Amino acid sequence: MSDLKIYNSYSRQKEVFTPITPGHVGMYVCGPTVSGESHLGHSRPYITFDVVYRYLTYLGYKVRYVRNITDAGHFEEEGREAEDKISKKALLERLEPMELVQKYTNLFHWAMDRFNTIPPSIEPTATGHIVEQIEMIRKLISEGYAYEVNGSVYFDVKKYAANYDYGKLSGRIMDDLLETTRELEGQSEKRDLADFALWKNAAPEHIMRWPSPWGVGFPGWHIECSAMATKYLGPQFDIHGGGMDLLFPHHESEIAQSTICNHQNPVRYWIHNNMITINGRKMGKSYNNQIMLTQMFSGDHPLLEKAYHPMVIRFFVLQTHYRSTLDFGNEALQASEKGLKRLWEAYEKLGVIGTPAGQAGSDLGAGAPDIELDKKVRRLIRELSEFMNDDFSTAKVMANLFELVPVINGIKDKVIPVSAISAETLDLMKISFRVWLEDILGLKGISDADNQLLQGVMDLLVEIRKEAKGKKDFATSDKIRNQLTQLGILLKDEKDGGMSWGLA
RNA sequence: GGUCCUGUGGCCGAGUGGCUAGGCAGAGCUCUGCAAAAGCUCGUACAGCGGUUCGAAUCCGCUCGGGACCUCCA
Numbered sequence: 233m234s235d236l237k238i239y240n241s242y243s244r245q246k247e248v249f250t251p252i253t254p255g256h257v258g259m260y261v262c263g264p265t266v267s268g269e270s271h272l273g274h275s276r277p278y279i280t281f282d283v284v285y286r287y288l289t290y291l292g293y294k295v296r297y298v299r300n301i302t303d304a305g306h307f308e309e310e311g312r313e314a315e316d317k318i319s320k321k322a323l324l325e326r327l328e329p330m331e332l333v334q335k336y337t338n339l340f341h342w343a344m345d346r347f348n349t350i351p352p353s354i355e356p357t358a359t360g361h362i363v364e365q366i367e368m369i370r371k372l373i374s375e376g377y378a379y380e381v382n383g384s385v386y387f388d389v390k391k392y393a394a395n396y397d398y399g400k401l402s403g404r405i406m407d408d409l410l411e412t413t414r415e416l417e418g419q420s421e422k423r424d425l426a427d428f429a430l431w432k433n434a435a436p437e438h439i440m441r442w443p444s445p446w447g448v449g450f451p452g453w454h455i456e457c458s459a460m461a462t463k464y465l466g467p468q469f470d471i472h473g474g475g476m477d478l479l480f481p482h483h484e485s486e487i488a489q490s491t492i493c494n495h496q497n498p499v500r501y502w503i504h505n506n507m508i509t510i511n512g513r514k515m516g517k518s519y520n521n522q523i524m525l526t527q528m529f530s531g532d533h534p535l536l537e538k539a540y541h542p543m544v545i546r547f548f549v550l551q552t553h554y555r556s557t558l559d560f561g562n563e564a565l566q567a568s569e570k571g572l573k574r575l576w577e578a579y580e581k582l583g584v585i586g587t588p589a590g591q592a593g594s595d596l597g598a599g600a601p602d603i604e605l606d607k608k609v610r611r612l613i614r615e616l617s618e619f620m621n622d623d624f625s626t627a628k629v630m631a632n633l634f635e636l637v638p639v640i641n642g643i644k645d646k647v648i649p650v651s652a653i654s655a656e657t658l659d660l661m662k663i664s665f666r667v668w669l670e671d672i673l674g675l676k677g678i679s680d681a682d683n684q685l686l687q688g689v690m691d692l693l694v695e696i697r698k699e700a701k702g703k704k705d706f707a708t709s710d711k712i713r714n715q716l717t718q719l720g721i722l723l724k725d726e727k728d729g730g731m732s733w734g735l736a
Numbered sequence: 737g738g739u740c741c742u743g744u745g746g747c748c749g750a751g752u753g754g755c756u757a758g759g760c761a762g763a764g765c766u767c768u769g770c771a772a773a774a775g776c777u778c779g780u781a782c783a784g785c786g787g788u789u790c791g792a793a794u795c796c797g798c799u800c801g802g803g804a805c806c807u808c809c810a
């Protein structure tokens with residue numbers, strides 16, 4: 233169906249993508265833990281996999297995209313009581329646990345919408361799949377790979393490692409794991425330090441709790457993904473994505489659980505995105521260096537020089553390869569902002585080239601065809617697919633789109649005659665920009681000027697200014713432009729006598 | 737300590753051994769009533785030291801620096 237190559241974290245090499253069921257793709261991506269507000273770091277996986285989803289769809293695959301909401305809260309915070317993060321905070325904020333979870337889920341959805349990410353096909357919650365998780369744990373016990381102690385159930389990693397390749401995904405060596413695993417609460421009841429919890433007995437103060445065959449408790453962190461992925465995508469599916477920080481232990485454990493339960497390796501292609509760093513360090517709770525998305529959008533954070541539009545962040549993320557780290561910085565963000573504006577304006581100009589509105593039509597025939605230019609344009613467009621097929625190289629895709637910008641501006645400003653490129657090439661450019669910019673990269677313009685009323689008022693002002701300019705009444709024309717500038721509206725004179733405007 | 741990744745011009749970043757990625761900032765020029773925008777031109781960067789090679793940012797070794805995971809984590 234395509235020549236798409238994906239870097240598979242499991243094999244550590246690029247592999248040609250071949251779906252299990254021809255024409256269909258099952259993709260699971262680890263979603264957010266909604267015990268708190270999403271920060272800038274969270275934008276990376278969801279934007280990355282949104283583009284993966286969009287591209288697979290563009291290639292013609294019918295994709296079932298499953299992304300979970302972790303709302304059951306996790307535990308085992310070192311040194312503390314086995315207290316659920318969510319329930320603890322709930323007490324502080326005097327909210328019901330589910331009320332809190334709902335609040336952050338809504339906030340997450342709001343941010344994802346602003347990023348223009350397409351909602352997943354299914355967005356299952358951990359709390360909504362307690363039954364499935366319990367069922368899976370039962371199965372693991374009956375298979376002999378899990379054991380119960382004091383109302384908790386653990387996965388027997390040592391036994392699994394003896395028969396399967398535990399640690400392959402994360403490059404871990406079993407012997408090292410046994411030595412380097414830290415002392416954690418509840419460790420004593422495990423048979424081995426490397427074992428992980430499938431079900432935890434809930435202490436009395438623990439608010440989130442469900443009855444189970446082993447008593448009242450709550451599910452372990454890794455089991456939800458295995459249970460929900462199996463339920464909606466089957467015992468083996470095509471793509472599993474998530475942040476690199478989830479490689480171990482989360483994804484390694486998922487493989488172990490699912491393999492025992494379903495008797496096959498659950499995932500064909502593992503895709504992991506790299507981290508967003510700030511001053512070279514990963515953004516994360518433990519580092520206390522996070523900038524929340526609400527703060528990014530509002531500019532309300534000491535590290536932010538200004539507010540950044542969600543599309544600027546999306547652009548920023550896509551300008552680098554998903555497997556590289558991306559370093560946060562005001563200068564870099566502002567570069568993205570200007571870059572996006574330039575690209576988007578060129579895209580809008582492209583839309584009217586060759587039409588009566590954009591070109592007078594009189595000088596359309598002027599100038600000889602520029603074979604070289606035509607070839608260059610076609611090459612740049614052809615390469616877009618090649619780059620994307622090479623493990624989603626969005627950075628290169630954008631570089632090529634930028635190389636087309638001077639061509640578009642040149643034609644618009646009549647530095648390059650329209651006739652330099654063939655009508656077919658012009659059409660190809662128009663279609664390509666729409667498909668790549670909007671459909672695949674999922675970008676949108678930043679300007680909020682889609683207001684009918686404002687549009688009408690601006691048309692009027694532009695009209696008056698044109699008249700003033702015609703009479704060489706520069707006092708009036710400058711007044712209009714300067715006053716608008718103060719209001720945050722940039723008015724620009726075009727080469728062809730027209731005027732364009734946009735919000736600064 | 738173990739495993740792994742990484743070090744590119746002012747900033748962010750592509751880079752498959754030989755063919756100036758790209759964006760932003762900066763400089764000059766053109767266009768323009770002025771401005772903005774736009775167009776053209778410019779910086780010869782690859783942590784350091786060795787090695788392999790006709791040729792290395794790209795492969796190997798060492799040194800120095802940064803980071804990730806091993807604990808919740810996108």
